Structure formats: C-alpha cells, structure tokens
Amino acid sequence: MKLLLTTDTHVPRRARLLPEQLLSAVDAADVVFHAGDWVDEATLDLLLARSRQLVAVHGNNDGPALRARLPEVARAEVAGVRFAVVHETGGARGREERCERQFADTDVLVFGHSHIPWDTTSAxxxxxxxxxxxxxxxxxxxxxxxxxxxxxxxxxxxxxxRLPQRGRG
Structure with missing residues (x-):
C-alpha cells in the first residue's frame, strides 16, 4: 500500500493552492494521512475527492466547521500497520516517551504542528x-x-x- 503523509497545508493563508507535486502524490497513494491545520474546508473536500482513503484530523488553526468534520485523533490499520494521527504532540524534548505512553497500541504516529520534518523511533x-x-x-x-x-x-x-520553492529559477 502506497502512503502519502502531509500536514499543515494552511490553504489559503500560506498558499493559494496545494502544490501540483503533492496532488500527484495524493492521486498515486492508496491512503493519504493529513495531520491537521487545513484552515479551509475546500482543501479537505479536494483531498476527499482525490484520495482513495483519507485518514485525517483537525489542527489548532482549524475552525468550528473543520472541527465538526474531523476528529482530534484518528486511527487506521493499513496492511497490518497500526497508525494514529494527531496534530500536536508537545515539545520535542521527551516526545518519544510521551507519545509511546499515549499511543501504546500504535506502530506509527503521524503528527504535525511544528512544520519541521521528524522521523524517529521510540525505545x-x-x-x-x-x-x-x-x-x-x-x-x-x-x-x-x-x-x-x-x-x-x-x-x-x-x-x-522536498518541494521546489516558488519563484526559484
């Protein structure tokens, strides 16, 4: 199963549209994970329409309409791997131990909020x-x-x- 992981899309605050490279990856994925901060419902509707399966949560920048449509924590099992998705995990210090306690029945935790790529494995x-x-x-x-x-x-x-920066030649 091909997976796409994204978060913090912030459309239309940070960008008017999602990058085409990301949308192509959505189209190719069997499951799309989005860890919140959509900002607008149109982006949620777009990914719902384009993805085969969407596992998603709301973030701290998402208003009442998105919060009504999305949970704070989402869970899915994909090809025998147990996933959880959440927007915020707290500070980087102690993250692995804290999340391991909170998501003890999980193999992979997808999160966002910081806009900083992260790939670690707890003890x-x-x-x-x-x-x-x-x-x-x-x-x-x-x-x-x-x-x-x-x-x-x-x-x-x-x-x-890594996506090409806009305005670069």
Whole structure:
C-alpha cells in the first residue's frame, strides 16, 4: 500500500493552492494521512475527492466547521500497520516517551504542528513521523511531505520529498 503523509497545508493563508507535486502524490497513494491545520474546508473536500482513503484530523488553526468534520485523533490499520494521527504532540524534548505512553497500541504516529520534518523511533518501537508542510516551510530549507509503503505489518520506504520553492529559477 502506497502512503502519502502531509500536514499543515494552511490553504489559503500560506498558499493559494496545494502544490501540483503533492496532488500527484495524493492521486498515486492508496491512503493519504493529513495531520491537521487545513484552515479551509475546500482543501479537505479536494483531498476527499482525490484520495482513495483519507485518514485525517483537525489542527489548532482549524475552525468550528473543520472541527465538526474531523476528529482530534484518528486511527487506521493499513496492511497490518497500526497508525494514529494527531496534530500536536508537545515539545520535542521527551516526545518519544510521551507519545509511546499515549499511543501504546500504535506502530506509527503521524503528527504535525511544528512544520519541521521528524522521523524517529521510540525505545519501545513507536515510529514518529512529521512530514513537515507542503506550503509553509517556516525555518526549514524546503516545503515537504512524505511517502511510505505499508505491507505485511511493516512500514518501509519512508521518503521525505522536498518541494521546489516558488519563484526559484
């Protein structure tokens, strides 16, 4: 199963549209994970229409309409891998241990909020993935998203994709 992981799209605040490279990856994915901060319902509707399966949550910048449509925590099992999705995990210090306690029945936790790509594994084996943001790089060199493969109870081929910056030649 081909997976796409994204978060913090912030449309239309940070970008008017999602990058075409991200949308092509959505089209190619079997499952799309979005860890919140959509900002507008049109982006949610777009990903619902384009994705085969969407596993998504709301973020701290999402208003009442998005909060009514999306949970704070989402869970899914894909090809034998148990996923949880949440927007915020708190500060980086102690993140693995804190999340391992909170998501003890999970193999992979997808999260966002910081716009900083993150890929670590806790002592107990919980994989934590933050794909960064495809529209708002903040202090990062590039806007990003992730792809991965889930099969036979394992997550493999986790790749951080860097998007070209607008206005560069």
């Amino acid at each position: 107990g084996g919980l994989r934590l993935l933050n794909p960064g943001s495809p529209t708002d790089r903040r202090r990062q060199p590039d806007c990003t998203y992730m792809t991965a493969t889930a099969q036979g109870g394992a997550l493999t081929d986790v790749v951080l994709h």
